Amino acid sequence: MSKEQETRLLRILEQNGRIDTEVLAKMLDEDVETVIQTINRLEDEHVILSYAAVINWNKVEQESQVAAMIDVKVTPQRGVGFDEVANRIQRFPEVSALYLMSGTYDLSVMVEGQTMEGVARFVSDKLSTLDAVLSTTTHFRLKKYKHDGIVFGEDEKDRRMVVSP
Amino acid sequence: MSMTAKKTNNRLSKAVTSIEPSGIRKFFELASTMEDCISLGVGEPDFVTPWNVREACMTSLEQGYTAYTANAGLLELRMAISDYMEDAFDVTYCPEEEIIVTVGASEAIDLAVRATVDPGDEVLVVTPSFVSYSPLITLAGATPVPVLTDSSTNFKLTAERLEEAITDRSRAIILSFPNNPTGAVMTKAELEAVAHVIQKHDLLVFSDEIYAELSYDEPHTAFSSINDMKDRTILINGFSKAFAMTGWRLGFVCAPKDITEAMLKIHQYSLMCAPTQAQHGALEALRSGGDEVKKMVESYYSRRNYIVNSLNEIGLSCHMPGGSFYAFPSIEATGMDDQTFAEKLLLEEKVAVVPGSVFGEGGEGHVRCSYATGMKQLQTAVERIERFVKRHTKTNLSS
Numbered sequence: 001m002s003k004e005q006e007t008r009l010l011r012i013l014e015q016n017g018r019i020d021t022e023v024l025a026k027m028l029d030e031d032v033e034t035v036i037q038t039i040n041r042l043e044d045e046h047v048i049l050s051y052a053a054v055i056n057w058n059k060v061e062q063e064s065q066v067a068a069m070i071d072v073k074v075t076p077q078r079g080v081g082f083d084e085v086a087n088r089i090q091r092f093p094e095v096s097a098l099y100l101m102s103g104t105y106d107l108s109v110m111v112e113g114q115t116m117e118g119v120a121r122f123v124s125d126k127l128s129t130l131d132a133v134l135s136t137t138t139h140f141r142l143k144k145y146k147h148d149g150i151v152f153g154e155d156e157k158d159r160r161m162v163v164s165p
Numbered sequence: 166m167s168m169t170a171k172k173t174n175n176r177l178s179k180a181v182t183s184i185e186p187s188g189i190r191k192f193f194e195l196a197s198t199m200e201d202c203i204s205l206g207v208g209e210p211d212f213v214t215p216w217n218v219r220e221a222c223m224t225s226l227e228q229g230y231t232a233y234t235a236n237a238g239l240l241e242l243r244m245a246i247s248d249y250m251e252d253a254f255d256v257t258y259c260p261e262e263e264i265i266v267t268v269g270a271s272e273a274i275d276l277a278v279r280a281t282v283d284p285g286d287e288v289l290v291v292t293p294s295f296v297s298y299s300p301l302i303t304l305a306g307a308t309p310v311p312v313l314t315d316s317s318t319n320f321k322l323t324a325e326r327l328e329e330a331i332t333d334r335s336r337a338i339i340l341s342f343p344n345n346p347t348g349a350v351m352t353k354a355e356l357e358a359v360a361h362v363i364q365k366h367d368l369l370v371f372s373d374e375i376y377a378e379l380s381y382d383e384p385h386t387a388f389s390s391i392n393d394m395k396d397r398t399i400l401i402n403g404f405s406k407a408f409a410m411t412g413w414r415l416g417f418v419c420a421p422k423d424i425t426e427a428m429l430k431i432h433q434y435s436l437m438c439a440p441t442q443a444q445h446g447a448l449e450a451l452r453s454g455g456d457e458v459k460k461m462v463e464s465y466y467s468r469r470n471y472i473v474n475s476l477n478e479i480g481l482s483c484h485m486p487g488g489s490f491y492a493f494p495s496i497e498a499t500g501m502d503d504q505t506f507a508e509k510l511l512l513e514e515k516v517a518v519v520p521g522s523v524f525g526e527g528g529e530g531h532v533r534c535s536y537a538t539g540m541k542q543l544q545t546a547v548e549r550i551e552r553f554v555k556r557h558t559k560t561n562l563s564s
Contacts, residue, residue: 012467016540023544026474027467029485159213163193163206163517165296165345 017051221449238266348486
């Protein structure tokens with residue numbers, strides 16, 4: 001499969017990780033066997049890391065979560081820069097995403113928990129106490145409008161006429 | 166017969182009486198009464214216009230841009246169109262003298278015909294094709310002459326077919342590639358072969374390239390980019406298909422100065438100018454819509470592959486269309502004609518497709534399936550069509 005086709009395959013999977021392999025093969029105009037092999041290889045190479053669903057947890061009773069984005073300033077360490085402290089932070093199960101940023105702070109830490117107290121405890125007990133951490137600013141997420149390119153709660157009504165020239 | 170009735174019968178022009186309403190409309194009336202119908206009958210993108218374009222239009226309204234623009238359209242927009250045509254298709258048109266912003270590509274076709282054709286002339290129309298061409302030619306007093314394309318050439322126009330259709334009265338030809346409904350595209354070499362015949366017979370060319378951006382396997386060749394063709398070509402394009410802006414009614418036409426001036430006379434007296442707010446939206450589409458177009462094209466591309474491979478698997482033979490967003494399978498295997506097929510499919514399986522014969526000669530025996538529909542619906546449609554075809558195909562079990 002060409003590189004171009006491989007990128008197409010990845011884009012389609014990114015949109016729909018549950019897509020039927022036969023349908024995927026038809027969309028790519030490739031053999032089913034080739035598609036299966038390519039996916040296996042991409043999994044082995046850790047290009048494809050997992051197949052996740054995007055879920056609107058707010059619609060699931062008792063399962064609503066709180067999330068916070070924490071701006072973290074840290075002292076970079078000789079030889080390893082930000083990687084060592086990042087590596088320590090990302091291991092906490094509460095951390096759902098971690099990015100190195102340009103600008104007024106260094107690390108952006110996404111934290112998810114059951115309650116606001118839980119998130120606050122994580123920040124004060126675990127994050128702030130790390131030696132390299134200079135300061136933290138916590139922003140709680142109030143509402144999810146769009147996530148990973150998907151708009152939450154938009155009606156997808158087709159406004160076109162049934163037949164047109 | 167009373168006098169009143171007679172008067173009523175006669176009050177319509179001969180020209181308008183001589184044309185039929187679009188065959189699509191009849192089918193639309195049937196389809197729109199069905200509930201839970203999956204429509205592959207829609208000739209427009211399933212995407213909503215990109216947000217930046219909608220936003221630019223709203224801003225223009227907030228800023229009070231509600232007056233007429235120049236007849237030919239905002240100069241700024243014509244300049245952007247000129248740049249776009251050069252970047253995308255390597256053709257150069259002067260924004261001041263060779264471009265008019267029109268009310269959809271449909272108006273552009275009407276302008277081209279009315280500005281250049283006289284009663285008695287013949288205008289060649291590649292068929293099957295978009296439903297408007299022939300009626301517009303008839304309304305201009307000229308005679309549409311079909312030039313047939315068929316599945317043997319994947320619905321491409323050949324020099325031989327064109328040569329056969331030309332008479333002493335031939336004045337112009339309407340080319341429409343990528344094609345609605347067949348999805349056919351023409352390569353540069355194939356266009357050059359046709360251009361040779363056009364040159365020989367001194368024809369004008371109305372090249373409707375509204376689907377230019379939706380070319381999947383190779384870049385689109387604008388007809389006026391072919392050697393010696395620019396001076397005889399009226400190039401028609403617009404925002405509807407590429408930018409998902411059908412309802413904005415905004416197209417444009419590029420042509421040599423003398424023809425542009427003539428078209429502008431008709432345009433200024435009949436329409437004054439294209440809607441101002443739509444022009445502001447279009448300007449934004451050209452400035453920043455490129456990425457959105459790419460995304461949409463990528464999505465049509467994989468849906469095309471999916472539906473064409475599926476239709477062939479079902480037994481409805483279908484060439485791989487190089488452009489637009491239509492698959493045009495033959496329904497011969499079912500032994501039905503295209504009208505019957507489309508009606509039965511709609512009533513029995515609630516899938517709307519458009520009978521090929523609606524698009525003129527050569528369309529019979531085929532149906533147009535638009536894949537401008539989400540994958541989920543396409544998959545359900547394919548399942549339903551498969552069930553339908555199985556039920557209606559008489560297979561010879563002994564062979």
